[in-house]
Amino acid sequence: MTNIYDILLERGYIKQATHAEEIRELLGKEKITFYIGFDPTADSLHIGHFIQMMVMAHMQKAGHRPIALIGGGTAMVGDPTGKTDMRKMLTKEQIQHNAACFKAQFSRLIDFSNDKKAVMENNSNWLLNLNYVDFLREIGVNFSVNKMLTAECFKKRLEKGLSFLEFNYMLMQAYDFLELNRKYNCIMELGGDDQWSNILAGVDLIRRKEQKPAYGMTFTLLTRSDGKKMGKTEGGAIWLDKDKTSPYDFYQYWRNVDDADVEKCLALLTFIPMDExxxxxSLKDSKINEAKEILAYEVTKLIHGSEEADKAKKAAEALFSGEANNMDNVPTIQINKDDIEGTIVDIIVKTGIMPSKSEVRRLIKQGGLTVNDEKVKDTNAVVTLDDFKDGSMLIRRGKKKYNKIVVK
Incomplete structure (x- = not known):
């Protein structure tokens, strides 16, 4: 039977590992418990979390037990990793709501039917009741400030000023690993490569406190061939919640990835065998579109199910084959008749198709906005009820992003 470590390596997930050979041997002979942390800072996961979900799914299929750790305690502090500004702090109610949304999305890929298969934990269960002096004596004594200040996660924040609140984050994440180790015999932490410093801190803490092995592994961040993070569009993040990013827009995002990114996305974000x-x-020129369609369908099916993936695929095919009358599955926004006043810029922002007027104006100046098959040239063009043919207006951004606005 193939070792799951080799599968993760071949598919391109693994970036760094604390003890590569030991981890490979361990995953091949034992069924372990591992964890990945998620900060509940929104009410939906986005495609930046998708790789972490896929790793959990691959590991669970191989018989290992994932713990999805919700950072209910750490979210009340804010993770400085990768941020130049301090994150906003959330209320307990917001965190609980967001955690419930996460579990529903995790469950698309992870089986939470019983605690032997997978666990969802919340670090607020131990962090919020900590005695600060006890924490300093038991945990703080194991950390060198000099060493912490060399960690990549603190460097950016040091330029603007790192609060003492955030400086505690590494200790808290390391303590999470220790608690999960004691409670569930969790011996490995996984995370994005931006979490390497925090993961090392937890591994080191367990080895010091418990005098037993612990391991850490990071996986590649989801980036495009030009090095930029995937999942950013003019409309913001690509969310896994269909009310935030429609299944059609989700499908279209993957259908339109750069040719150079297709193989990587297929390997990381689908369960298609590596030979395929x-x-x-390896397909070239126009044939690569076959691969993009398979990528878009498979990823949409994983997140939204077969029915929504089929709808998105049919809608895309209808639009691109010129069947403009077949608009049933295009993302549709309703608008009240009384709200149809103002410019096309106002209407597009009002309906949430794009987030800001400046971005709509920029798109118009670049020649990228079409309304009912006519290119918009004037940023001050006024919309009236006459622009709604049979009660609807078709908006196209660029070549392939469609929305329909319907009058209620």
Whole structure:
């Protein structure tokens, strides 16, 4: 039977590991418990979390037990990693709501039917009742401030000023690993490569406090071939919640990835066998569109289910084959008749198709906005009820992003 470590390596997940050979041997002979942390800072996961979900799913399929740790305690402090500004702090009620949303999305890929298969924990269960002096004596004594200040996660924040509140974050994350180790015999922490410093801190803490092995592994961040993070569009993040990013827009995002990113996305974000991934990734010119369609369908099916993936695929095919009358599955926004006043810029922002007027104006100046098959040239063009043919207006951004506005 193939070692799950080799599968993760071949598919391109693994970036760094604390003890690569030991981890490979361990995963091949034992069924372990591992964890990945998620900060509940929104009411939906986005595609930046998708790799972490896929790793949990691969590991669970191989018989290992994932713990999805919700950072209910750490979210009340704010993780400085990768941020130049301090994150806003959330209320307990917001955190509980967001955690419930996360679990529903995790459950698309992870089986939470009983605690032997997977666990969802919340670090507020131990962090919020900590005695600060006891914490300093038991945990703080194991950390060198000099060493902490060399960690990549603090460097950016030091330029603007790192609060003492945030400086505690590494200790709290390390303590999470220790608590999970004691409670569930969790011996490995996984996370994005930006979490390497925090993961090392937890591994070191367990080895010091418990005198037993602990391991850490990071996986690659989801980036495009130009090095930028995937999942950012002019409309903001690509969310896994269909009310935040429609299944059609979700499908279209993957349908339109750069040719150079297709093979990587197929390997990381689908369960398609690697032989087929390599074949699809090697297609050239117009044939690469076959691979993009498979990528878009498979990823949409994983997150939104077969029915929504089928709808998105049919809608895309209808639009691009010129069947403009087949608009049933295009993302649709309703608008009240009384709200149809103002410019096309106002209407697009009002309906949430794009987030800001400046971005709509920029798109118009670049020649990228079409309304009912006519290119918009004037940023001050006024919209009237006459622009709604049979009660609807078709908006196209660029070549492939469609929305329909319907009058209620």
């Amino acid at each position: 991934v390599k074949r699809l990734g």
